Amino acid sequence: MQFHEFLGQVQNRAKLDSPDAAMLATRATLNTLAERLSGNEPANLAAQLPGEIGNHLKTGTAGKGERFNVDDFIARVSKREGVPENQATHHAQVVMGVLNEAVSTGEMADVQGQLPEDYALLFRREWA
Numbered sequence: 001m002q003f004h005e006f007l008g009q010v011q012n013r014a015k016l017d018s019p020d021a022a023m024l025a026t027r028a029t030l031n032t033l034a035e036r037l038s039g040n041e042p043a044n045l046a047a048q049l050p051g052e053i054g055n056h057l058k059t060g061t062a063g064k065g066e067r068f069n070v071d072d073f074i075a076r077v078s079k080r081e082g083v084p085e086n087q088a089t090h091h092a093q094v095v096m097g098v099l100n101e102a103v104s105t106g107e108m109a110d111v112q113g114q115l116p117e118d119y120a121l122l123f124r125r126e127w128a
Contacts, residue, residue, distance in 0.1 A: 001049075001050070001098075001101065001102040002050055003050035003051075003052045003053060004019075006026070006049070006050060006053050006098055006102055007019050007022045007023060007026065007053075008022075009098045009101075010022040010025060010026055010091075010094055010095055010098050013094045013097065013098070014090060014091050014094040014095075016091075024081055024082075025081055025091035025092075025094070025095055026053060026056065026095050027056045027080070028076075028077045028080035028081040028088070028091070028092075029077055029091065029092045029095040029096065030053070030056035030057050030095070030099075031056055031057075031059050031080060032073055032076045032077050032080065032092075033045075033057065033073075033111075034056070034057040034058070034059050034061070034062035034063070035059065035061045035062070035064065035066045035068075035076075036065070036066060036068065036073065036114070036115065037062070037063060037065065037111065037114050038063055038064065038065025038114060039063055039065070040063060041063065041110060041111060041114060042057040042058065042059075042062040042063050043057070043058070043062070043063070044107060044110065045057055045099075045103060045107060045111060046058060048102065048103040048104060048107055049099075049102060049103065053102075065114070069116070069118055070116075070118040070119050070121050070122065071118075073092070073119070073122070074088050074089050074092065075088075077089075077091070077092050089121070092122055093121075093122055093123070093124055096122045096123055097123075100123070
């Protein structure tokens with residue numbers, strides 16, 4: 001999936017008013033995901049994405065495997081994106097859905113394998 005296609009899908013599904021808003025939602029979600037994943041998983045995931053998207057998985061704390069639950073994940077996305085938590089939840093679900101389509105099934109299985117069960121909330125298709 002190409003950069004503009006990824007952002008276009010996020011913008012369309014989340015009903016955002018601009019590509020900049022889609023980028024903000026994507027960056028907030030992927031920065032937070034990078035903090036939660038451990039080892040090389042953020043880099044492995046980034047390798048399957050367009051550079052402009054994958055770079056958001058290469059934060060200073062990427063791969064540290066910081067332990068926090070899905071509520072804390074949403075709170076971090078909300079703060080980074082500057083939106084209420086209900087919107088952050090929806091945006092994170094959309095980003096994760098597009099991510100799921102952009103990378104291999106095996107890579108997404110690796111990502112989900114590192115997340116506790118409560119993170120299933122992020123993989124619901126709320127935009128459909």
